[in-house]
Amino acid sequence: MSTYSIGIDIGGTNTDIGIVRDDGAIVRRDNLPTDRYDTAETYMEAIAGQIQRMLDATHLTTVQGIGIGAPNGNHQTVRIEANTANLRIKTPIPLGDFLTEQFGVPVRLDNDANAAAVGEMVYGGARGMKHFIMLTLGTGVGSGIVVEGRLLHGSHGMAGELGHAIVSPDGRACSCGRNGCLETYASARGICQNYREALRKVQPTANEPEGLTCRFVGESALRGDPVAMEAYDTTARWLGLALANAVAFSEPEAIFLMGGPTRAGEALMRPLRKYFEDNLLFLYKGKVQVLLSQLPQNDAAILGAAALGTAW
């Protein structure tokens, strides 16, 4: 008999909720506007009400568990901590305790990148793997590190900030206040910056395309546009270096990448594999795969959250 879990993906604008079967099929999905709620209480009640309606509609009486992927999500306290940058509610949101009380099932909560890693392990390409790294490329660069089949959380739950590994000490200014973090070259914004610099090299007087987006750079790279390909080559160079260093630390079987910038596919992956291998210590050469996530892009966040709610 199939089992089910509930995945909740919390973003600043939307809260997506899905009921997910153990084979990874999303049998029901709904969402509510995160930014419409002023207080943690009204927000949590809205989520619980929505879950109950979804359970009723699917004639499910119970689920294995509930998983939540959230910015600033703390897996130890099972809540979203105070003053989360892009959330309107600034007090802590103790969703774990609240939903456990409402539904009587285990509730796990973690940050989005850790949820993505568990999603890949339960439903995606990391099934059966005990050592891998998930890298999420987007507005920022997040990472989830799995060692011995468990997420690495660190002493304060802050492990896995590979986006802020410094790859170039004299490099670009990062939002964290330091210079040359991986994120400044491999996030969506970083890729746009790579594009601007590459364009300036070939056409010093050229105007930047209006409303330059990472999606535009990715699509141009896929069409073979040399400037966009160079922008991705720059990303691949820094990413390859950072990932080769990460391998020396946890010796994963594979490194997975997900997020908008990976839509460029081979325009990113081909140079990335090359730079990665070039930088690897001889012990690891040819032994670590660099792969795209096998979760469907639009479902990845819900599947990741739902995976946290399973007995992985």
Ligand SMILES: [Zn+2]
């Ligand atoms: Zn940084």
